[in-house]
Amino acid sequence: MWPVRPEFVPDPALSRDEMETLQHDIAAAANFSDDSEDDSQRPTPEEAPIVAGVDQAFDDETATSALVIMQSGEVIERVHATEPTEIPYIPGLLSFREGGAILSAFKELETEPDVVLVxxxxxxxxxEAGLATHIGVTLDIPTVGVAKSLLCGQPRRSLSEPLPEGTRVAIEADGDVTAPEGTVIGHAVQTRQYNSDSRYINPLYVSPGHQVSAETAADIVESQSSEYKLPEPTRLADSYAGELTRR
DNA sequence: GCGACAG
DNA sequence: ATCTTGTCGC
Known part of the structure; x- marks a missing residue:
């Protein structure tokens, strides 16, 4: 797959202001709902969706992006790409560090996924333009953001106590987010939990990337999770990226 | 100036 | 993200 919107390809050479301006344009082009302009690509209810997971690993000077494609619990394709890292990690500008390697990996891909977990x-x-949104809008493909910690926004209720498995808590826009206050921009999703007093698992923070609603994003992550907290395509992409870098 | 921040 | 041993609990 190649960028459908080349003007949105993340350029690490941009100034900080230019990066932020591009993100506003990306957010304006994003679709945070389940309504598609073109539903010819939508999976029919009777066929299992093709779900991709992407993850990156780093060494001293390169970023390696690994893509794992699954359908019905089976890996049907796996690709990767390595690119030099141009800029450091800056909160809010992650896609300009990692986006290039991800888009390179997508160029190697033959299967067209129904949705990508980023x-x-x-x-x-x-x-409103995190990595999952940036990749989704640039490739014009449905994407879901799966984070292990919360970048911004306000949980509707406290997350200080462990959540039971299956719980979902809305994350609302606050003053730090461009969306109107109270807009549901994602969910804390507890895919797995221990039944113990001393040990507990933190939730995932799931949000729409492109062409999915906050609710559907959480549904997809839950449906792709099995033995572990991370959805399977993400978990496999994570270990694949790790073993590629370790060599 | 302070706080707060995905990977 | 990455650097790494022990340790907790099923």
């Missing part, structure tokens, strides 16, 4: 935030982002 490691990081989507709409849970200061300008």
């Amino acid at each position: 490691d990081g935030s989507g709409r849970i982002h200061f300008r």
Whole structure:
């Protein structure tokens, strides 16, 4: 797959202001709902969706992006790409560090996924344009952001107590987010939990990337999770990226 | 100036 | 993200 919107390809050479301006344009082009302009690509209810997971690993000077494609619990394709890292990690600008390697990996891909699970935030982002949104809009493909910690926004209720498995808590826009206050920009999703007093698992922070609603994003992540907290395509992409870098 | 921040 | 041993609990 190649960028459908080349003007949105993340350029690490941009100034900080230019990056933020681009993110506002991306958010304006994003679709945070389940309504598609073109539903010819939608999976029919009787066929299992093709779900991709993407994750990156780093060494001293390169970023490696790994893509794992699954259908009905089976890996049907796996690709990767390595690119030099141009800029450091800056909260809010992650896609300009990792986006290039991700888009390179997508160029190697032959299967067209129905949805992509991206490691990081989507709409849970200061300008509603996290990594998942950036990749989704640039490729014009449905994406979901799956983060292990919360970048911004306000949980509707406290997350200080462990949540039971299956619980979902809305994350609302606050003053740090461009969306109107109270807008549901994602969910804390407890895919797994221990039944113990001393040990507990933190929730995932799931948000729409592109062409999915906050509710559907959480549904997809739950449906792709099995033995572990992370959805399977993400977990496999994570370990694949790790073993590629370790060599 | 202070706080707060995906990977 | 990455650097790493022990340790907790099923």
